[in-house]
Amino acid sequence: MRSDVRTLFFAAAFGTTCALVLTAVSRLAAPYRSANEKAEEMRNYLSALGVPFDEKASAKALIEIFDRNVVVQTNGRLRIYAFVPAGVSQEAMAFAVPLAGMGLWGPIKGVLALEPDLRTIRGLRFYQQEETPGLGGEIGAEWFVRQFKGKKLVSFTGEPGFRLVKKGMPLDENSVDAITGATMTSERVQTILRDVAAKVAEERGRHDRNE
Amino acid sequence: MNPIGNLLKRFKPLFDQGGGLRPLWPIFQAADNFFFSHVEEAEHAPFGRDPIDIKRYMSLVIVALLPSFLAALYFFGPRVLLMLAVSYAAGGLVEVLFALVRKEEINEGFLITGFIFPLILPPGIPLWMVAVGVVFGVLVGKEVFGGTGRNLFNPALVGRCFLLLGYPAALSKSWVVPQSGDWLLWWRALPDVPADAVTGATPLMLAKQGTHTPLWDLFIGHTAGCIGETSILMTLIGALFLITMRVASLRTILGSVLSFLLLGTILHWIAPTRVNPPSFNLLSGGFLFGAVFMATDPVTGPVTGAARWFYGVIIGGATLLIRSFSGYVEGVMFAILLGNICAPLLDEIVIRIHVRRYAREI
Amino acid sequence: MTATNRVSVTCVGCAGSKCRETIRAGVHTNNPILVQVIGICSALAVTSKLETALVMGIALILTATLSCFFMSLIRNITPPRIRMIVEIALISVFVICFDQILKAVYWDMSKQLGPYVGLIITNCILMGRLEGFALQNPPLLSLVDGFANGLGYALVLAIVGCVRELVGSGSLLGFAILPESVYQTNLLFVLAPGAFFTMGLLIWIVNAASPPKPEKKP
Structure with missing residues (x-):
């Protein structure tokens, strides 16, 4: 009986000490950690949008740049990051939308940046x-x-979509070379892009109506 | 005797126990064996009669591989010879080094590995990759386990596996459409592939995209593919030879081919879009070549009769599943390596069942 | 008070030869990876580059040293029935602290190491040292033992990391050793199987070089 009490007492004391140490360290590290996590996401959008920033900038500086230049809007199914350069103009210079979908072995996530015409x-x-x-x-x-720069998210006829075609086939404004030997991945990427193209087309419709 | 014999005899003391060049004994031994093939004779009872020794066995397999080799030469030009030379030189170097370190005789097992290795490579592969692959295969596939006879995996397949996983992009670029007959073009381009040789997809890659190569082309071997595996006709000739000489196990070959066809037919009936028709599947890629020449390797395969059937079934089934339902278009290599892993276990199971039955009878 | 006195006295008494022996055991004769073959999973996962291998090695040295030391300090007051839970809790405290600090100040590295720093908690090396050594030995000697085992692990990781980065990507610590035009990336060495081969060959070489071990008596 006495040993039980002793065990219990030891466990309580030991557990409390550990918990205290962990809480203290976590508290101290938390602001830096969350800043790092946020900056990581922002870095992706900034570089896709083409916002100039220093590669080695600290997390804090990155967040500041992001807040000054980027406006985030959520319209229906789509979240849009608009690049509105601070103090230069009110018009958006570029838009970025998140990409997500299943690849061959796991999820693929990315950022697609578009010119103001959303095409x-x-x-x-x-x-x-x-x-x-x-x-x-x-x-x-x-x-x-790099191949994607300047290509269109709509075909000749105005249909939203995108194609990854086998290397050697003729390319148009609406397609790029697929990766040789990776048919499955190329197909998945094409699906993801078409998905986004459809959403962007919806958004474009709303845009045009507003104007 | 002839001059070479006298020469060898004169220098023998140098390499004998206590001689100045003793560390190089394996090289001397190999030279001696190559010319005269001394057989150690038993001097007292019991005398056993061994109808086939390891050397004759090896030479029979090489003879069986010759038709495929000639077909490769015809379809893919003189570069094949260059690949063979690189394979023998690089792999032989490792073999000699280990013989010297271990103070053992140089083993003939490498003759087959070095010969079969280039035959299971794409024709346009850079030559340094042939060397790297065969060195890795011999080192990790064989020497690590203690040399010929103790290896768990087929060394040539280990080498190819290493290349496929290590340099997938380079390998997928190395397929070339056969240019039968146009030797001059190939000759001038050495040591590379002719610049205008079309890099072509193998029949199995094409099948994934929906186009099936005509069966007759597949049978003759007029398709892109590993240099030795494309011609089914030549593989069959080799198989016939091996089986009539009783060198290859008929059970392994039949087990793999029959299970491959049976499973292929069933699955093709269930999912015709994913699984190729069985006739096409059998004639395309390296399945037959692998089943005849690599699955039947006596060292890495099982030794008991029943286990050989199951071993074949594992190889046939795994090949079909990998081909149809994975990201890889060809699966023979993985299937045989997988079979190699199972082989000792299968033997163990079969022997235990036999022992139990025997014990019950008593 | 008396307990700590006794502890420090015994430790000073045994300093010289026993200390050296402990280090030799941890780094060479009883190396956790090469001889005991434990803690392999992290060694496979983080050795594709020398840099990650080094950071992981440092993480293990720190956590092993600290947890061995503290476990040995409380070894006499820990109730035997819950000692394993206490060991795990102690290890986790140090590992989580290290992980948090890494995330705060060295974000890129922490991203590359992924979950493997956190997984040190379940690393057999630490648990084995606590259970097998720190529970029976005085704190300073335990500290040396933890450090030696961590160092043994870190050394193997560094060697494997060197080989894999050199063969796999033709660079070392991110600097290209071989020009990209000449060198072709070997994916097998970039991926985990490369660590299997490298480690297997390393064990082979070490075993072949050291004199054959006497058979253990049953």
Whole structure:
């Protein structure tokens, strides 16, 4: 009986000490940590939008730049990040929308930046993906995303959509080269882009009506 | 005797126990064996009669591989010879090094590994990759386990697996449409592939996109693919030879081919969009080549009769499943390596069942 | 008060040879990875680059040293029935602290290491050292033992990290050693299987180089 009480007492004392230490450390680290997490997300949007910023900027500086230049709006199904340069103009210079969907092995997340006409692609960036390294994983590579700059999210006829076509096939404004040897990943990326194109088209309709 | 024999005899003391060049004994031994093939004779009872020794076995497999090799030469030009030379040189170097360190004789097992390795590579593969692959295969697939006869995995397949997983992009770029007959073009382009040789998708890649290569082309071998595996005709000739000489296990071959066809038929009936028709599946890719020449490797396969059937079934089934339902278009290599892992276990199970039955009878 | 006195006296008494022996055991003769083959999962996961391998090694050295020391301090007052829970709790405190600090000041590294810093809690090396050594030995010697084992782990990680980064990406600590035009990335070494091969070969080489061990008596 006495040993039980002793055990209980020890456990309580030990548990309390541990909890105190953990709470203290967590409290101290929390502001830095959350700033880092937020800055990580913002860095993706800033670089997709083409907002100039220092690569090595601290988390705090990044958040400041983001708040000064970017306006976030949520319209229906779509969240839009508008680039309104501070002190230059009231008009948005670019828009960015989040991309998300299933890849071959896991979720793919990215940012798609658009010109103010909401048709032309300004930049593309995948910041989370688990595709086969060296094949599908190439969607994160510079050469792949660079192809998208200046392409359109709508076809000749005005239909929203996008195509990834086999290397060697003729390209138009609405398509880029797929990755050789990674058909599945390319298909998934195409689906994700079409999905976003449809949402953006909806948004464009609303935009045009307002004007 | 002839001059070479005298030469060898004169230098033998140098390499004998206590001689100045003793560490190089394995090289001397190999040279001696290559020319004269000394067989150790038993001097007293019991005498056993061994109808087939390991050397004859090896040479029979090489003979069986020759038709496929000639077909490769015909379809993919003289670069095949270069690949073979690189494979033998690089792998042989590792073999000799280990023989020297271990103070053992140089093993003939490498003759097959070095010969079969280039045959399971795409024709346009950079030559340094051939060397890296065969070195890795011999080192990790064989020497780590203690050399020929003790290896768990087929060394050639280990080497290829290493290349496929290590350099997937380079490998997928190395498929070339066969240019049968146009040797001059290939000759001038050495050591590379001719610049205008069309990089072509293999029949299995094409099938994933919906186009099926005609069966006759597949049978003859006029398709893109690993250099030795494309011609089913030549593989069949080799298989016939191996089976009539009783070198390859008929059970393993039949087990894998029959299970492959049976499972293929059923699954094709259930999901025709994902699974190719069985006839096409059997003739395309390297399945037959693997089943005939690599699954039947006596070292890495099981030894008991019943286990060989199951071993074949594992290989056939796994190949079909990997081909149809995974991101890879070809699955023979993985399937055989998987079978290699299971082989000792299968043997163990079969032997235990036999022992139990035997005990009950008593 | 008397307890601590006794502890420090025994520790001073045993300082020289026993201390050296403990370090030798942790780093070489009883190296956690090469000889005991434990703590492999993290070693496979974080060694694709030398930098991550080094940070992970430092994390393990710190947490192992601290938890061994504190466990040994409270070893005489810990009720035997709940000692395992106490061990785990103690390890988690240090690991979580380290993880939080890493997230606050070294964000990029913490992102690359992913969940593996947190998973040190379940690392067999720590639990094994606490249970097998710190519970029976005085604090300072336990501290040395924790440090030595952490160092043994960190050294192996550093070697594997070196080989994998060099063979896999042709660089070292992020600086290109071989120009990209010549070197072709080897994905097998970038991915986890590369660590399997490297570690297996490392164990092979170490075993082949050291004299054969005497058979253990049953």
